[in-house]
Amino acid sequence: MTLALLATSHSPLLEHADLDPAVAAELDAAFGEARAFVHDFDPDIVVNFGPDHYNGFFYSLMPPFCVGYAAESIGDYGSPAGRLDVPEDVARELAEAVIGEGIDLAVSLDMRIDHGAVQPMEILYGDITAKPFVPIFINSVAPPFTPLRRVRLLGEAVGRYLRTRDEKILLIASGGLSHDPPVPRLADATPDQREMLLGRAGPVTPEARRARQRRVIDTAREFAAGTAAIQDLAPEWDRKLLRVLASGDLAPLDAWSPEEMTRVAGNSSHEVRSWIAGYAALGAAGAYTVRYGYYRPIRELIAGFALTTVALA
Template identity: 25%
Template sequence: MGVVFLGIMSHAPGLTGRIGQAPAADREAVFEGFAQMRARLEVARPDLLVVVAAEHFANFFMDNMPAYALGMADRYEGPIEDEQWLRIPRTVVPGNAAASRAIIQHLIHEVDLAYCEEWKFDHGIMVPLHYLTPDYDVPIVPVNINCQQPPFTPLARAWAFGQALRRACDALPQRVALLGTGGISHWPGSTQMGRINEDFDREFLRRWTCNDRDALLAYADEEVLREAGHGGIEIRTLVAIAAAAGGGSPGELLFYHGTPAFSIGSCAAVMPVLPTGPARAFSREGGHVAVPDPEAPV
């Protein structure tokens, strides 16, 4: 079946752990915005949720920092953070090792990536799941793009990764939802924590919803670090989803709300799922093999 949903959202720990510290109007804006995102996801009826996120030294550290990594397990556990601090109870999240393996076997022809049979979820995945699949009833394939420690993968490579990920997911028999999650502007753990650059955020979201490849790839890391903080490096996860959408019709911003109590500008946006050309499979010898379109005229 392939991809049936494409979207992005924020994932900061403050969105659950400090939810009570925000004004009531801010809380309601976030709850309503994420509820819209959840409704869109439920309409798509995914069998599999592929989450492109940026983890925070929960699984990878300086002795092993892959640019791209995928989980390949039938179960995961999270959150790795303190449950009381994050306000999300620790639980087992279902995976799908066979689907993960199929995605990986496609990707390795185009992307050098790591894969892991053990993966602890931190807030980068658990906060989105808390709002979108609170019953944890959709199997997850976790994907990590290194946004923690330089050298960072170039944005052009994140775009190419998103394209390859779409092709791999379209080859699956399941209905697949692709979700990118990260911050836009935020300065976690620094003296500027709580700062939000709303102008930067809204301009990025404008470029994203327009699916303007050139504009999205025009960001330099120096600019992002200056204007959006080191948390802004996570735009790579969001750029990958724009690439997976393949261009064409514009996306839709469901909401954006800047709340200092959450230390981030909260957002959710979706892209239409459009055909990206003929599906492709890979031969055992390597290389692409065209897959006939079952709906094409004979």
């Protein structure tokens, strides 16, 4: 057994934002560090913790956690579309082991995933089928949210299973940190948005998808200019989270309530659940050390953007 972790923010705006050249160079350097770490590790399997943005999971049935036995990328925001190479036997054994520990993990034999799951593979390899890939969905946009303690326990259970395997396994945690993009919310949704959130609007037409994406791109530009009516980023909250994760003791995060996370760091700050699960999974295999860390609040991406590479000590 050998495990390693890449935890990284994602953003559908990476190819659409007008970044300051110095910031763009920083991001390129951070992605270069990630690629070097991962290529040196050379995993046999990737296990990905990631969210969804009402592209594969809807309020018609919204599980807190789900593992895919098979998965297809929908290709939103120009991300690669198509089937992923999911090793069904590994996904099934993982699900059985985690459920056996009392974690209520749903399973999908036909999971739909979006940029939130595949963007790290695209950045690392330029090919979402480059490695066998097991997707684990964590609900991070649709209240009510499960307590962070359950997210930590999920990660620990996944890590205990993975440490029994002989392969080299890369954990990817995708999402966060603080951000509040214009994602529809059930509490104040229009009738059409409510149908979409419930998954009853039918297949999304190319025109509707482009309009949805255009709204996010336009909001990002307004946010960078200081005119968008969305919640600000929370660098202090982001840095506190990164310090706790690096410490190896994730238990203090159990006390972070979903309501306070939303209030301080934005509704989509809940994507850090992927980071908590990833760090917890690695910690279940042993003590770890952060090899590389990057953080900058980037308004053009509507994100407190972070990336860490983490290895067993």
